[in-house]
Amino acid sequence: MNKLDLAKAYKAYYTAPTKPELVVFEPISYVTIVGKGDPDGATFANATEALYTVAYGVKGHYKKLEKDFTVAKLEGQWWVDGDPRTALEVPREEWHWKLLIRIPTYVSAEIVEKARTTAMAKKKELKVISDVGYESLNEGTCVQMLHVGPYATEPETLARMEQFIEDNQLRYCGLHHEIYLSDPRKIEPAKMKTILRYPVEAVEVVIG
Incomplete structure (x- = not known):
C-alpha cells in the first residue's frame, strides 16, 4: 500500500526560496x-x-x-x-x-x-x-519566503517580504501564515526553517 506524503505531492506548498516570491494556491x-x-x-x-x-x-x-x-x-x-x-x-x-x-x-x-x-x-x-x-x-495569490533561524528573527524576513509587496504594488489581504518545517525540539534555533506566507492582492491604481 502506497502512503501519500503531502510534502512530496505538493512541493510548491511546502518549499520556498530565501527571497520573496509570488505563488498561487487553490482551496x-x-x-x-x-x-x-x-x-x-x-x-x-x-x-x-x-x-x-x-x-x-x-x-x-x-x-x-x-x-x-x-x-x-x-x-x-x-x-x-x-x-x-x-x-x-x-x-x-x-x-x-x-x-x-x-x-x-x-x-x-x-x-x-x-x-x-x-x-x-x-x-x-x-x-x-x-x-x-x-x-x-482559499488564500489564492500569496507572497512567501523561507525564514532560516529562530522565530525571534522573523521580523528581518518579514521586512524583506513587505518591501517586495510594496515594490510590486501589492497589499496584504489575509492573515500571516507560517509552516513549521523544523521541530524546535530536535534542531538548534539557528538552523530552524519556517515558511512565512501572506495572501496579497494588487493595489488598485486610480487614474485622473
Missing part, C-alpha cells in the same frame, strides 16, 4: 483549531496536542481503507485584534492563532467529525479536542 483542506495566548503556554500546547490527536485519528480511518497518508507539518495563522501595533509589540498573551494541519483532498468533513468524537471519548481530560474542526481555506 486547501485542513483540520484546524483556534485559540488565543502565549505560544509557550499550556493553552497552545493543549491545542496542538488536540489537533494532532484528531489528525492521527483521521489518518487511522483512511489507513483501514488503504488510503494511508503521512500527517503533515504543523502550520499557524497569527493576528492581533483591534491593535495597530505589530504582533511583536503586543503581549504574547494577546496573540490570536489558528493552528492547521493539511489533509488530503479525499478526507471529508464527516470523517474529521468522526475522528474528533472518537478522540473526545478516548482523551476526556483534553477537553479542547471539541474545538478541532474541518476547514477549507
